[in-house]
Amino acid sequence: MIEIGTALPEHVFTVNRELLKAYADASGDQNPIHQNEEFALSVGLPNVIAHGMLTMALVGKYVTDWAGGSSNVTHYGARFIKPVIVPADTDVDLTVTAVISAVENGSITLDLTATSAGVKVLGMAKAVVKK
Amino acid sequence: MLNPDSVGRTFEGADSITVTQSEIDAFCAVIGEGDTSVAPPTFSIRISLEQSQSILSDPTVGLDWRRVVHGDQKFEIFSPIKGGDTFSCSTTIESYRVAAGNEIVTVRSDLKTESEIALSSWSTLVVRA
Numbered sequence: 001m002i003e004i005g006t007a008l009p010e011h012v013f014t015v016n017r018e019l020l021k022a023y024a025d026a027s028g029d030q031n032p033i034h035q036n037e038e039f040a041l042s043v044g045l046p047n048v049i050a051h052g053m054l055t056m057a058l059v060g061k062y063v064t065d066w067a068g069g070s071s072n073v074t075h076y077g078a079r080f081i082k083p084v085i086v087p088a089d090t091d092v093d094l095t096v097t098a099v100i101s102a103v104e105n106g107s108i109t110l111d112l113t114a115t116s117a118g119v120k121v122l123g124m125a126k127a128v129v130k131k
Numbered sequence: 132m133l134n135p136d137s138v139g140r141t142f143e144g145a146d147s148i149t150v151t152q153s154e155i156d157a158f159c160a161v162i163g164e165g166d167t168s169v170a171p172p173t174f175s176i177r178i179s180l181e182q183s184q185s186i187l188s189d190p191t192v193g194l195d196w197r198r199v200v201h202g203d204q205k206f207e208i209f210s211p212i213k214g215g216d217t218f219s220c221s222t223t224i225e226s227y228r229v230a231a232g233n234e235i236v237t238v239r240s241d242l243k244t245e246s247e248i249a250l251s252s253w254s255t256l257v258v259r260a
Contacts, residue, residue, distance in 0.1 A: 019161065026157040027177050052201045053176050054161075060172045061162045070164070070211060073172040077205030077253075124203070127172075 002108060002131065006100045008066055013058045013094040015050055015084055015116070023054040037088060049083035055094060055121055059114050062096040066110075067129035074107065078125035084116040092116055106130055133234060133258075137192045138227045144182040144220035148242075150174075152214030169211035176204070178220065179240035179252050186222045187238065187256075194236065195258055202235065202255035210249040218242040218249060225253070232260030 020034050029051055032039040040048045056078055064070045086092055095115045102109035112125035150170065158174050159167045187194040219242075226237040235257050242250045 022161045026154075026161045028181065029177075053173060053204065056204060057158075057162050057171060057173045061164055064164070064171065069166055069169070070171050071169045073208060075205070075207050076172045077203065079203035080201055 002100060002103060004100055004103060008098040008100075008110070010095060010097045011062050011065075013061075013096070014091045015054075015058075015086055015094050016091045017048065017086055017088060020048065020050055020054065020086060023051055023057070027051065027053060029053065045083070046085055048086050048088075050086055052080040052083075055080075055084055055114060058094055059096050059112055059122065059125065060127075062098070063110060063112070063127045063129060066098070067131055072130045073127055074130060075126070075128035078112070079123040080121070081123040082119050082121045084121050094121075101126075132193060133187075133224075133227055133236060134191060134193045135227070138224050141221050141223040142186045144186060144222055146219045147217055148178055148220060149217045150178075150212055150214060155212070155214050167214075169213055172206055172208060173204075174212060175206065175240075175242060175250050175252060178218070178242065179222075180254065182220045182240055183222050183238050183254060183256070187224075187236070192224075194234070194256075198259045200257045200259060202257045204255075205253040207251045208249075209247070209251075210244075212242075212249065216244070216249070218244060234258040
C-alpha cells in the first residue's frame with residue numbers, strides 16, 4: 001500500500017573488511033581509515049570505519065529495489081552522523097527501514113533509517129522515487 | 132583556511148569525462164545490484180569528489196583536503212547515468228562557515244551533457260580543526 005505512514009520491510013546488509021576493500025576499488029576512495037586499522041586508530045577512530053558513501057550506496061540499493069530500479073530515483077540525500085565500525089574478521093550489520101512520508105504527482109518520498117550495531121548512522125536520510 | 136573570495140564561485144572542471152560500462156559494473160557488483168543498464172544513484176560520487184578535491188585543493192582556494200570529513204551528501208538526478216555517457220563537470224562553492232574551528236564547506240557538482248544538466252550533487256565537507 002502506497003500511502004503516507006506505510007512502513008517498508010526491513011533489510012539487513014552485511015558489511016565487512018572485504019566489502020570495504022571492494023568499495024574502495026570501485027569508488028576510487030582509498031582513504032586508509034577504511035582499510036588500515038593501525039592508521040584508523042592513529043587518527044582517533046575506534047577502528048576501521050566504512051565509507052559513508054558505501055553506507056549510502058547500500059541504503060540506495062534498498063531504495064532502488066523498492067522503486068523498481070536505479071532509474072526511478074530522482075533525489076537522495078543523507079547526513080553522516082555516526083560511522084559504521086568494522087573490526088577485522090567480523091561481519092557487522094547495516095539495517096535499513098523506511099517510511100513513506102509524502103506522495104504527490106507520481107513521486108514518493110521515503111524517510112530512511114539506517115543503523116549498525118543498534119546505532120543510527122545516517123541522519124535526515126530521504127529519497128524521492130517515481131513509482 | 133579557504134580563501135573567502137572563492138565562495139560563490141563556479142569552477143569549470145573536466146570538460147569531457149566518459150563513464151565506462153565496466154566502472155558501472157564494478158560499482159554495481161559491490162552493492163549486489165544485478166541491473167547495470169543505468170548507474171546506481173550514488174555512482175557519480177566517484178566523479179564529483181575527485182573534481183571537488185582538485186578544485187578545493189588548488190592553492191588559490193586553499194582547502195586542506197587531508198583533514199576533510201564528509202558531513203552530508205545529496206543527489207538530484209535528472210537523467211540516470213549510462214555506460215558511454217560523456218559529461219562536462221563544474222563545481223560551485225555554495226557556502227562556507229567556520230564553527231568551533233572547523234571549516235564547513237558546501238560544494239555543488241554538476242554533470243552536464245552537451246545540452247543539459249544530468250545530475251547535480253551537493254557535498255558538505257568538514258575540515259577538522
